[in-house]
Amino acid sequence: MSRLDKQLTSLKEQGRTALIPFITAGDPDPAITVSLMHAMVSAGADVIELGVPFSDPMAEGPVIQRASERAVERGVSLRDCMDMVQEFRQRDYDTPVVLMGYLNPIEVMGYQDFARIAAKSGVDGVLTVDMPPEEATDLRAALNAHKLDPIFLVAPTSTKARIQAVTAMASGFIYYVSLRGVTGAKHMDMTEVSDRIGEIRKYTQLPLAVGFGINNPETAARVAALADAVVVGSALVKRIEEVANRNQNDGQKEAIIESVTTFVLSLREAIDKVGVAA
Amino acid sequence: MTYQLPDDRGHFGPYGGLFVAETLMHPLKELNEAYEKYREDAEFQAEFMDDLRLYVGRPSPLYPAKRLTKKWGGARIYLKREDLNHTGAHKVNNTIGQALLAKRMGKTRIIAETGAGQHGVATATVAARLGVECVVYMGSEDIKRQAINVYRMKLLGAKVVPVESGSKTLKDALNEALRDWVTNVENTFYIIGTVAGPHPYPAMVRDFQSVIGREVRYQLSEFEPRDPDALVACVGGGSNAMGLFYPYIDDEHVALYGVEAAGEGIATGHHAAPLSAGRPGVLHGNRTYLMETDDGQIIETHSISAGLDYPGVGPEHAWLKDNGRARYVAIKDDEALAAFHELTRIEGILPALESSHAMAYGQKLAKELGSDKVIVINLSGRGDKDVHTIAAREGIEI
Numbered sequence: 001m002s003r004l005d006k007q008l009t010s011l012k013e014q015g016r017t018a019l020i021p022f023i024t025a026g027d028p029d030p031a032i033t034v035s036l037m038h039a040m041v042s043a044g045a046d047v048i049e050l051g052v053p054f055s056d057p058m059a060e061g062p063v064i065q066r067a068s069e070r071a072v073e074r075g076v077s078l079r080d081c082m083d084m085v086q087e088f089r090q091r092d093y094d095t096p097v098v099l100m101g102y103l104n105p106i107e108v109m110g111y112q113d114f115a116r117i118a119a120k121s122g123v124d125g126v127l128t129v130d131m132p133p134e135e136a137t138d139l140r141a142a143l144n145a146h147k148l149d150p151i152f153l154v155a156p157t158s159t160k161a162r163i164q165a166v167t168a169m170a171s172g173f174i175y176y177v178s179l180r181g182v183t184g185a186k187h188m189d190m191t192e193v194s195d196r197i198g199e200i201r202k203y204t205q206l207p208l209a210v211g212f213g214i215n216n217p218e219t220a221a222r223v224a225a226l227a228d229a230v231v232v233g234s235a236l237v238k239r240i241e242e243v244a245n246r247n248q249n250d251g252q253k254e255a256i257i258e259s260v261t262t263f264v265l266s267l268r269e270a271i272d273k274v275g276v277a278a
Numbered sequence: 279m280t281y282q283l284p285d286d287r288g289h290f291g292p293y294g295g296l297f298v299a300e301t302l303m304h305p306l307k308e309l310n311e312a313y314e315k316y317r318e319d320a321e322f323q324a325e326f327m328d329d330l331r332l333y334v335g336r337p338s339p340l341y342p343a344k345r346l347t348k349k350w351g352g353a354r355i356y357l358k359r360e361d362l363n364h365t366g367a368h369k370v371n372n373t374i375g376q377a378l379l380a381k382r383m384g385k386t387r388i389i390a391e392t393g394a395g396q397h398g399v400a401t402a403t404v405a406a407r408l409g410v411e412c413v414v415y416m417g418s419e420d421i422k423r424q425a426i427n428v429y430r431m432k433l434l435g436a437k438v439v440p441v442e443s444g445s446k447t448l449k450d451a452l453n454e455a456l457r458d459w460v461t462n463v464e465n466t467f468y469i470i471g472t473v474a475g476p477h478p479y480p481a482m483v484r485d486f487q488s489v490i491g492r493e494v495r496y497q498l499s500e501f502e503p504r505d506p507d508a509l510v511a512c513v514g515g516g517s518n519a520m521g522l523f524y525p526y527i528d529d530e531h532v533a534l535y536g537v538e539a540a541g542e543g544i545a546t547g548h549h550a551a552p553l554s555a556g557r558p559g560v561l562h563g564n565r566t567y568l569m570e571t572d573d574g575q576i577i578e579t580h581s582i583s584a585g586l587d588y589p590g591v592g593p594e595h596a597w598l599k600d601n602g603r604a605r606y607v608a609i610k611d612d613e614a615l616a617a618f619h620e621l622t623r624i625e626g627i628l629p630a631l632e633s634s635h636a637m638a639y640g641q642k643l644a645k646e647l648g649s650d651k652v653i654v655i656n657l658s659g660r661g662d663k664d665v666h667t668i669a670a671r672e673g674i675e676i
Contacts, residue, residue: 028433055575056449056561058456059299063441077573103297103560105574130297134287155301157463162303177301181461 003124004096004149007046008207008228017224019044020209021264022100022233024051024067025084026076028244030142032253036260038241041095043261043269048088049127049231050174051100052081057204059129061184061185063234066241078114082121084222089122098125098151098172103139111142118121119146125172127151133169140169153177154200156192166261167204173229184234188213190222197226217270224271239263279531281527283597287479288564288567291600293593294371296476298563302456305463310478312383317485329374330489333407334364335369338490339575340497340654345624353507353600353651357627358494359447360518360658365524367630367659368518369400373469375486377404380467386468388413391455393448393514393584394421394632395427395661396447397471402436404469412436417447426665445578445626446587452562468513473592476563480592487521494654495525502652507644508533511656513553513606514586516595533605536595537639539581540608547609550579552591553606566593582611582667583631613638618668630659631667664668 001009011018021040025033053071071202075241078101086098099118106128118126128146131139133152138151140150149172154163157180167174176196179188197208210223211231220230239259247255288294316322331522335466339362343355346563360368367654374389380388388405398414405412414431418440421428431438444450451477459468473480473487491509500508509526511519513536526532541549549555559568561576569577569589581587597626599605609617614631617638621629629637633656640655647653661668667674 001360045422053575055444055577056453058453058562059301059460062443069444072575077575103571104568104576106561107565108570108574128562129299131302132296132298132300133305135295135297153300155299155303157301157304159304162300166300177299180301180463182457185461276379 007096014139015164017164018046020047020229020231025081026071027067037088039257043264047096048100049100059168061182062101063184063238067237085123086121096124097151100127103128103131105127108194115142125149125151133165172208176210176213179209185213211269217266220267221270223273224274290594290597293566293596297560298476301460313478313482333335334489337493338362338406349603349642353647353653356654357657361660365400367396370398372486373400373404376469382607385467389413389458390469391415395424399430402431406434414438415451417441417451419446433652472517473520474515483517484520487517488524489524490521502637505652507651508653510535510636510640512537512632514588517602522656524624536606537635538608540610541580548580550581550587551608554608561590564593566596585632609635628661630661631664633658
């Protein structure tokens with residue numbers, strides 16, 4: 001059983017919804033990322049989603065775009081991201097880590113090399129935003145060969161046939177994009193989310209994570225009542241940016257860790273007030 | 279035709295395809311279905327051809343450039359005058375076609391990306407004619423160097439949105455247009471301006487642009503009892519080149535030359551020539567040659583011509599390069615500028631800086647091939663938009 005399966009199954013048995021915070025690796029500084037990952041786990045994160053910086057993050061809103069730009073400027077590569085996971089694994093063997101990014105850095109590295117290094121570094125799942133199931137056969141085979149879970153998106157625009165195609169390819173969990181738009185947008189329709197989750201569950205037993213547009217503990221709690229996992233990205237990355245801008249010099253790392261801890265704790269608390277989804 | 283690409287999922291060999299986030303997969307499938315339906319539809323095609331004739335002013339002339347031929351002292355040069363189209367470039371052929379499709383699909387809002395502004399103007403033009411909302415994304419760097427086209431778009435009623443992310447040029451405008459589309463998929467039609475992007479755009483844009491090559495086929499017979507020996511066109515994304523090449527693709531005796539922007543020189547790294555100096559990767563929905571770092575980050579490009587300043591290229595060009603059907607070469611800023619002056623002074627035609635790259639290579643090729651050969655060069659756009667850039671570079675204040 002993969003680390004992701006184990007974690008999500010165990011939470012389900014406990015009647016809890018998983019909290020999956022997202023940060024961009026290397027933002028604002030590569031030296032802070034691993035500490036931030038540990039801090040998020042201490043504050044209640046069940047799975048870490050680590051964003052791999054890319055020069056052209058087409059599905060991201062302005063907040064994560066800027067984070068990605070900052071990290072690219074610092075020269076943070078896909079290889080660096082996997083090194084960070086490896087460092088994280090020295091102190092945390094249990095918390096699953098999912099890399100989320102775009103295909104091109106993986107293409108350049110080569111699917112086989114990527115899957116091998118990722119598995120060796122302790123990565124558990126890989127979500128490639130611009131790689132739909134139709135194009136994913138080779139990458140999925142490489143990931144599966146190294147016991148990595150390929151994570152796929154389902155969107156509000158996905159038809160039944162597409163949901164079936166996606167769920168047939170995925171393992172680990174299904175990531176439902178809760179709105180038409182980019183990450184961090186502000187027009188989530190809770191009724192639609194609820195309807196769609198019901199629809200997706202008809203086709204798969206895999207846990208369902210919901211993300212894009214969940215920006216505060218209240219929304220996280222409402223989504224937690226429906227989903228198996230809640231992903232919070234832009235709201236967290238925005239805090240990191242604000243605190244980094246306020247503390248340009250000494251104490252930046254501590255201030256960011258404190259702010260992220262406070263926010264993740266508030267998400268955890270809100271989510272835990274709600275039981276697990278049916 | 280024996281050449282039958284792309285396959286039904288948009289692949290040209292290993293290139294092309296559909297690499298977008300899930301939210302766009304269904305809208306792209308709908309677009310593909312609509313396109314497949316109307317490309318065979320007689321009424322649609324008749325309306326398209328009428329618009330090209332009555333609104334764009336097609337066919338554009340094939341001009342025997344006799345003075346240029348004499349001056350260059352080699353092959354006979356013919357210029358396909360896409361610069362004489364309404365709005366001043368080949369771009370409008372495609373926007374007319376996609377606008378007709380948008381209308382049939384019931385879309386009420388049109389978006390586009392633009393680099394030099396030619397595609398933005400061509401999109402704003404068709405949107406004005408349809409009476410629909412139009413939003414054009416343009417890098418803030420390009421807005422600075424193409425002020426006239428920005429104003430033209432505004433006069434036509436379009437909203438021009440400056441893009442401040444990344445390198446603030448065409449690739450970032452494309453990212454931003456994709457973000458708009460993903461947010462407004464229900465009512466919005468995204469008119470991509472070149473033979474790039476996810477399937478079906480590369481094939482669809484090529485098909486709309488291939489009116490260029492189809493006209494050349496019959497126009498040349500007025501002057502020459504034979505096929506041309508070579509076709510030459512500039513390649514940024516590569517739509518004017520695909521439009522010229524495609525109808526000749528099975529005619530192996532016709533050499534195809536795509537001319538990329540070598541900027542300050544390939545060796546300097548300051549260029550926009552992914553086919554000449556890049557390698558395969560995935561960007562903007564398709565697999566193709568890209569300019570990228572060893573880590574797979576897309577790098578900033580340089581060209582004097584905003585329309586060629588793009589780190590990728592249409593996937594069909596990537597395929598034609600690999601299988602050897604077309605050859606890709608690169609021309610530097612200075613060489614393009616010299617060709618601009620040459621054509622202006624010898625034939626009285628101001629070419630766009632993009633097209634000047636094709637002219638510059640045409641001159642080299644004419645000498646190489648010799649006087650018994652025939653070359654058709656695609657004069658893809660007019661140079662009025664570039665006179666400020668050229669004056670500034672030459673230290674002249676207008």
